Amino acid sequence: MTFSGYEIASLDLGNSTCRMGLYGNGQITQERLVDTETFIAEPNSLIGEYSALPPTIAYCSVSPRAEAALKDWARASGTELFNLNARTCGDFPITYPHPDEIGQDRIANSLAAHRTSELPALVIDIGTATTFDVVGEKEGYAGGVIAPGPQGFLDFLHQNTALLPQVTMNEKKPDCAIGTNTTDAMLLGAHLGFSPMVIGILNHLETEMTRTHGKEPKIILAGGASHHLEIPGGENRPFLTLEGVALAFAQNNVVI
Template sequence: MTMGLFEGSQLLAHWRVSTALERTADELGFLVSGLLRQRGLEEHSIDGVSISSVVPSVMYAVEQMSVTYLKQAPLIVGPGIRTGLGIKYDNPKEAGSDRIANAVAAIEAYGAPVVIVDFGTAMTFTVVNEHRQYVGGVIAPGIKISADALFRRASKLPHIDLQRPPSVIGRNTVTSMQSGLVYGFAGQVDGIIRRIQAELGRSVRVIATGGLADVVSPHSETIEQVDPFLTLNGLRIIWERNRGAR
């Protein structure tokens, strides 16, 4: 779970906490209250809350926390929310709210067309055409999912830190695994991006975001820039666009 604290368009603070499915609204409230107090703020000083979630089981607790502790009915990114983004998915309701937030922020910051690669639990590619329309993308297993599957299925392989090895050719088990994950995903990104560009018939800007973007992006030939706060900025922009309508 990633949280950001904005004043206007300025990101004052950001935090990453584990997504614990059993965590209650009160537990989340105590957590968020403590984080705000670290910044010298009280709960009542928050003017609004914007949420994007692809984990439905935690949404009730997050919504209740927002209402009870922050005194704000949260804006939940989903159907019916003003985004300024045209959605050309076969079923627009299936478009992930995190991908919508990424697309909105990328258009604002980098223009269109653009492709956003999000290195999250799943690795997603979000494609926005020159008309600022979300036309679809790609969903693939994320790096951590792939690494965890490798550890579970091959019992003799150790758990490793996800970092760049000293060379592509690993000299031991750990660096061999690191090479497979880092360079393997960099190659996957480049291969998919080139196919997307061929399908669109043009080159596009490629922006990376997500927790492991910094690990893979330096070894990709197609990623132009890493924007670690793209999703948070997208949530801020969407909240601003809906502020007067709520």
């Protein structure tokens, strides 16, 4: 796998998963991913999937440990890094009062939506956290909502009770809405409770954005949301974060 014909290597270091892809001709291709603990132990578990690298890797991170591992790898390999954050996002407007508090992945999602989508837009992403980001044409990144991801429901129950087991969302969803064992009961709580939570938050944000912008927002399902949610009229953009990282790098380096 090579970078021939591609301008940018784009990397997203998340709390649970690290993703990398190649950006060229306006799209992300050849996406690869590993869990974050694997990346921390050996960045080449992901980066080594590519047989050649450009001089610079563009990235965003919400995992300090993964970012430290990436920087160590970059020093050893002689690779330059571009980090997308609130100070390196070019002319993308941020009207949020505390820009340094915004997760870099949320900046990437919002920047990509601002550059490539109908506005106003509401970006929903699901990972360890579920994020809702409000993007306006003039306001750029205006704010949003942070809620637990699906796995967070299960982790909370295990970590804050004496007897409930560790359960993951990778386990098979029960066929019946009535759990007949502890694991199924916990899985049902996560599966049946998560979507109504998302829809409830979405409805409130849509109402507020329609009031302030004069029209309904475009709903964009990024990353995990594009796989876990079905929202009428929503646009699935599974690579939105990687796109935003690449677009910011391109603007800073006049690639496009």
